Amino acid sequence: MDVVRSRPRSKGFGHYVLFLGVCAVSLHAAQAGNAAQAGSSQAKKAKEPSHKTPIYANKLAPYVSSPTRVVDRMLEMANLKPGETLYDLGCGDGRILIAAASKYKAKAIGIEISPRLVAKASENIQAAGLADQARVENADLLTTDLTGADVVTLYLATSFNAKLRPRLEKFLKPGARVISNDYPVPGWKPTQVDVTDGRNAHKVYLYEMPAKPDLTLLK
Numbered sequence: 001m002d003v004v005r006s007r008p009r010s011k012g013f014g015h016y017v018l019f020l021g022v023c024a025v026s027l028h029a030a031q032a033g034n035a036a037q038a039g040s041s042q043a044k045k046a047k048e049p050s051h052k053t054p055i056y057a058n059k060l061a062p063y064v065s066s067p068t069r070v071v072d073r074m075l076e077m078a079n080l081k082p083g084e085t086l087y088d089l090g091c092g093d094g095r096i097l098i099a100a101a102s103k104y105k106a107k108a109i110g111i112e113i114s115p116r117l118v119a120k121a122s123e124n125i126q127a128a129g130l131a132d133q134a135r136v137e138n139a140d141l142l143t144t145d146l147t148g149a150d151v152v153t154l155y156l157a158t159s160f161n162a163k164l165r166p167r168l169e170k171f172l173k174p175g176a177r178v179i180s181n182d183y184p185v186p187g188w189k190p191t192q193v194d195v196t197d198g199r200n201a202h203k204v205y206l207y208e209m210p211a212k213p214d215l216t217l218l219k
């Protein structure tokens with residue numbers, strides 16, 4: 001395992017606190033919005049089917065985009081090749097998809113739970129003229145089939161990576177790469193860890209999926 005530490009990490013805790021802060025503000029805003037809407041939409045809500053769970057119930061991280069230099073580093077570390085398929089789980093405004101499709105000629109698929117961000121990312125993909133290579137699905141990343149992925153990018157949080165880990169292990173083929181901005185996948189050993197330059201340094205983790213054990217050898 002090559003562990004590359006280009007400089008000591010000093011902002012990690014700051015990022016984590018910022019991330020938690022954004023979570024708290026998002027939650028507060030959501031609660032305030034819900035409270036404000038509660039009265040006016042009560043009659044409308046009564047008509048809605050009660051069995052439906054809103055898709056936002058599974059929101060694992062707030063929207064904070066990866067800076068361009070971090071996106072570039074993530075894709076370099078992924079060693080993405082033309083024609084490979086990249087999934088960005090929680091794709092936000094689609095910037096990783098656009099970089100993967102335009103610079104690396106990859107097929108890029110974004111999974112995003114927020115319909116507003118799905119619309120934004122789709123608009124950005126159209127504007128970049130990449131609609132034949134990149135697309136976004138309005139879906140929950142915890143229910144997505146990742147069988148076709150060569151590379152998966154993440155910017156969630158450590159606890160959410162832990163929730164996702166069994167699905168990555170189930171779906172990803174040997175040799176597939178997982179790149180996570182700032183938050184490790186608990187229990188996995190990274191092949192490489194890098195820290196980006198600049199004022200707000202980000203730690204980038206690269207994981208490579210190992211060969212599946214040959215169970216026939218046990219017979």
Ligand SMILES: C[S@@+](CC[C@H](N)C(=O)[O-])C[C@H]1O[C@@H](n2cnc3c(N)ncnc32)[C@H](O)[C@@H]1O
Pocket residue numbers: 058059060061062063064065066088089090091092093095096111112113114117139140141142154155156181
């Ligand atoms: C920190 S942002 C990262 C955005 C983008 N990947 C980037 O690096 O610029 C996390 C994104 O995950 C989305 N998200 C959170 N929970 C999700 C879920 N369960 N399924 C799909 N997307 C989710 C959020 O809406 C947000 O856009």
